[in-house]
Amino acid sequence: MSLVGWLVGGLVGIVVLAVVVLFVYYYNRIRILFNRIEEAWAQIDVQLKKRYDLVPNLVETVKGYAKHEKEIFEKVSEARAGMISGSREDRIKSSNQLTSTLKTLFAVAENYPVLKAGDNFKLLQEQLEGIENKIAYSRQYYNSSVLSYNNVITTIPGTWFAGGRAKHAFLTVPEEERSAVKVKF
Numbered sequence: 001m002s003l004v005g006w007l008v009g010g011l012v013g014i015v016v017l018a019v020v021v022l023f024v025y026y027y028n029r030i031r032i033l034f035n036r037i038e039e040a041w042a043q044i045d046v047q048l049k050k051r052y053d054l055v056p057n058l059v060e061t062v063k064g065y066a067k068h069e070k071e072i073f074e075k076v077s078e079a080r081a082g083m084i085s086g087s088r089e090d091r092i093k094s095s096n097q098l099t100s101t102l103k104t105l106f107a108v109a110e111n112y113p114v115l116k117a118g119d120n121f122k123l124l125q126e127q128l129e130g131i132e133n134k135i136a137y138s139r140q141y142y143n144s145s146v147l148s149y150n151n152v153i154t155t156i157p158g159t160w161f162a163g164g165r166a167k168h169a170f171l172t173v174p175e176e177e178r179s180a181v182k183v184k185f
Contacts, residue, residue, distance in 0.1 A: 022157065030149070041088065052080055054127055076101050082097070109121065149167075153167065
């Protein structure tokens with residue numbers, strides 16, 4: 001074998017090896033980022049389940065004081081039921097609906113000073129606030145994971161190795177929750 005043939009063969013081997021290493025790297029990177037999105041969603045789901053379990057205690061506590069507020073309790077029950085089944089998008093929509101309805105429930109509770117001062121109600125409200133903070137953080141982590149994944153599969157050279165994978169959608173705030181809160185005195 002001549003020197004030129006040996007050099008060309010070595011160069012081809014190096015190029016093939018580089019392509020194989022790049023393929024394995026990007027395949028694994030895309031897989032890891034996809035798994036991170038799944039894990040982030042699971043964390044959101046865990047927090048939604050905690051909230052799902054806490055809401056009946058909160059509703060029962062308020063019901064004793066606000067018997068005539070039946071419509072609010074029905075809305076809470078409807079939103080809560082939607083959180084446990086359906087697609088991710090349906091559960092997020094129900095979660096957002098529950099968040100909105102719980103704001104109304106707390107506004108109703110403001111009209112009952114004895115309820116508001118009760119230790120049980122305060123404890124439930126604090127627990128719910130903690131869960132809401134964890135849900136917000138989990139959503140932020142999910143969106144960060146989606147951004148990393150989408151960046152890899154849509155930029156060169158990752159797009160060459162993505163194999164036609166679709167981008168993931170970000171979790172967004174519903175339009176009705178984007179407007180500024182109006183405070184009236």
